[in-house]
Amino acid sequence: MKIQESAEMYLETILILSKKNHQVRSIDIANELNYAKPSVSVAMKNLRENGYIEMDSDLYITLTEKGRAIAEEMYERHTLLSEWLIFLGVDKKVATEDACRIEHVLSAESFEAIKKHVHGHISN
Template identity: 40%
Template sequence: MSQEKHELGKSSEDYLESILRIIKEKGACRPTDIAELMNFSKPSVSVALKKLEEEGYIHREDWRIQLTEIGESAAAKTFEKHEFFRQLFEEIGIAPETAEEEACLVEHVISEDSFHKMRAYWEKCRNA
């Protein structure tokens, strides 16, 4: 199975994005950090991490969780979408809490092509 073509689900994207956020914030990521951020039980996090490791998205070294190249790419794409939609929603007047929640939903359902076209259009409108 080619890992490049593996379709990630919402849950896996959320885990990878959370790992990326934690690494950016703290410099390293532990399973307990993920459980706290996502408000999930440690056993649930453990099961998800095992799956992500088997699929080649993360590598575990002792307590430290690291993103592989493909994992970092997937996490960065999800994070980029999330931040774009959160900022867009806030800019058009949606309350920050709602913008955060809804950005998390939209980031998973929009195609890469539609996202890039929408972002390009939004930037063109802002710069007009």
């Protein structure tokens, strides 16, 4: 299922923050992405209504199974593409920024080909 790039970014950010903090609120996402809190609140409402996240009574955000699947896919793409670009000699900051843009537009077929190639050349 294809969702908007912004939704993918939010889901990936929730995953990353949950790995660091275990508990995630909208303000944490706003701070991490440097977005306005009202914008994040609207996005969280949309993600919740579409079944990608859940919020408890204390407003802590957790990924649903479907949200986690998308977040993990984006995180894998981001990590692998960043490492690949760094391996190719791209500055770490530039590689990270480029990977963030590429991860959302790259087809599954192209990503799998890059992944296969990278795993043959970069040891983790």
